[in-house]
Amino acid sequence: MTDIEQDLSHHTAEMARAVHGEASVALTAEAVVDLAVSLISGCDAAGVSLVRKGRVETVASSHSLVTMGDAWQYEQGEGPCLDAMTPHEYLIESPDLVTDDRWPTWAPRVIRELGVRSMLSYRLFTTDSLVGALNLYSLTPEAFTAADHAEGHILASQAAIALATSEKVENLQIAVSRRTTIGQAQGLLMERFDLSPDQAFDVLVRLSRQTNQKLFEIAESVVTTRRLPHTGTALEQRNATAG
Template sequence: MNRPSTGGQGSASQHDGQVPDEVAEHFTSLTRSLLASKNVSEVLERVVDACWRVIPGAELVSITLRDPQGSFFTPVETDELATEIDRLQYRFDEGPCLSAADPDGPALAASNDLSRDSQWLRFGPAASELGLVSLLATSLFPAHRPPQITGALNIYAKRPDAFGPGTASSALLLATHASLALAHTDAVTRAALEREQLRRAIDSRDVIGQAKGILVERRGLSADEAFDVLRTTSQQLNIKVAELAERLTDGHAPRLDEE
């Protein structure tokens, strides 16, 4: 199904271009890992993580899903701020992820500067107040069999004109991979996603707590200071806090436990 992208004042209009070889290699690796994924949450997390790594300028990534009753939710994201931005769109009933997740909407919704964009009169200013300026959302296409949940892959950045030529091509490829993988998993239900997400959140919280304890004991930090060290280092290394925490507890992390 071919659908035009949205446009408007401040909208991203130059998203054509070739996908670089190194990105193509990431897609090949992603395809293998997606086919090996055992559940919906794992599929979505792999796609979001790949998007965060291979899309130049991507600072926050999330996935929006729209259930058969028309309700929107965010099952996975790289940062809680991404969920907050998504929820603004759900509350205002406008925004790129809603447009892209609509079966009759555009395949691509984008903006180069939300503070000056007239596409979303309430969402745009609210998102820019939280520091998000550029965005790109592309559709996840539903499977032919029920439940036909639609969705969008959402990419956010804190500076204007963050996404250059070729970004849309890469995002569309990632969204296609996600759609195909989801079509081969068990039926997607909100309840199942929430159960899986809760289980993973508990696991992540436990390992982060262990890592904080190591830093508190060995470096004499407070719990808040220990988490700040984890968060700052994760940003520098471009990996998730939970992954860094797991490396630290396994003894394979950078020497965070030393001054």
């Protein structure tokens, strides 16, 4: 095994331990960004962009230039990050933004205002879905070596799986928490107004429709205040349950 292969093997193990050991999407993304800057020699700053509810957002960045550079891509609808997330793309590379004409609005601005000269953007995806992109910024033209490409590829692969898993866990935790809150609200209504479980749930659904609030928000309000929302007296509360 060559020295380069040994380094890659060691770094792969290090990446796997770091990115799969975090408990949330935010912490996982921060671990990915930290690894990118520390392990990829040409990378001066890094960021992770995720697709959420049809929108792209930067969830972790190592430097303000990443936050600004990414934001301009989203605003202008062009840039390596967005291109990396299009179908059939995996890696978008720009050895020198000065001579790259793919992003005529975005590139001149990041060169002029942020000093960025070269970029690598890796598509983050699993077999099930697109996750986002890992964006590597450099202030030097032609900064990324063949070894950097290999490191980035490994990190992007590990990051995609870890971020997708973290997001599923977070969503499950949120769902369980909200289900518990709704159950607590049902219990309060059942006790106070002598209702069955179905009747108590129907009251919450009716109030959700009347107030144009989500069911969980209504339930949370009931649990927190011990009152039905937008009702002032016990009589009004009873009327709401009876309606």
